Amino acid sequence: MTLEILKTKEELRNLIDAYAYLGxxxxxxxxxxxxxxxxxxxxxxxxxxxxxxxxxxxxxxxxSGHASLVKTYFTLNGQHTVKIDGDTATGVSFSQIKMIRESEGKNILTDYSVKYDDKYVHQNGKWLIKERIGYFLIVEARPLNN
Structure with a gap:
């Protein structure tokens, strides 16, 4: 594995993490x-x-419409595997996402287990997401007790 490939893998991981942080x-x-x-x-x-x-x-x-309905988000990224082909790449990543919404005066916590299939492109010196498909595999909602 070349230093360039390692650098690209790190940049793509940082892209996915930035997506979670900003969200x-x-x-x-x-x-x-x-x-x-x-x-x-x-x-x-x-x-x-x-x-x-x-x-x-x-x-x-x-x-923005979705975020207006959510009091709190918390995302934890897991595995992230990429295949790089010049200025394009594909990736698979897994995330645990927690969302707190209010319903009938109660905080409802929803846990999502998500697999993302991504396509990336390198443009103007940085990697960007060209396509993101989220597969919400497990969804569990329950009242939050605090």
């Missing part, structure tokens, strides 16, 4: 800077296509 902090407009302007974002809940959005303008509206 947790609800810095949606900054998060859009991690995508290509024509990015595609899809979400599957089991086998149901729950979201299919193209372009960062639309994506920012979708993310």
């Amino acid at each position: 947790d902090e609800k810095k949606i407009s900054e998060q859009m800077g991690l995508f290509t302007p024509d990015a595609v974002y899809k979400v599957y809940m089991n086998d149901f296509l729950a979201a299919n959005v193209s372009g960062t303008d639309t994506l920012e509206k979708e993310f």
Whole structure:
């Protein structure tokens, strides 16, 4: 493995971690800077296509609308495997996402176990997300006791 490949793998991991950090902090407009302007974002809940959005303008509206309903996000990234091919790459990553929403005066914690399939491109000296497909494999919601 060359030093260049190791550097690229680190840059791609940093991209995925930045996506999580900015999402947790609800810095949606900054998060859009991690995508290509024509990015595609899809979400599957089991086998149901729950979201299919193209372009960062639309994506920012979708993310902002969702974030307005969430009191707190907490994301923990796990494995991240990439295949690099010049200025493009593909990746698979896994995340545990916790969201707290209020419902009927109670805080509801929802745990999501997510697998992401990504396509990345290197443009203007940095790696960006071109396509992100999230497979929400396990979803559990329960009242928070604090």
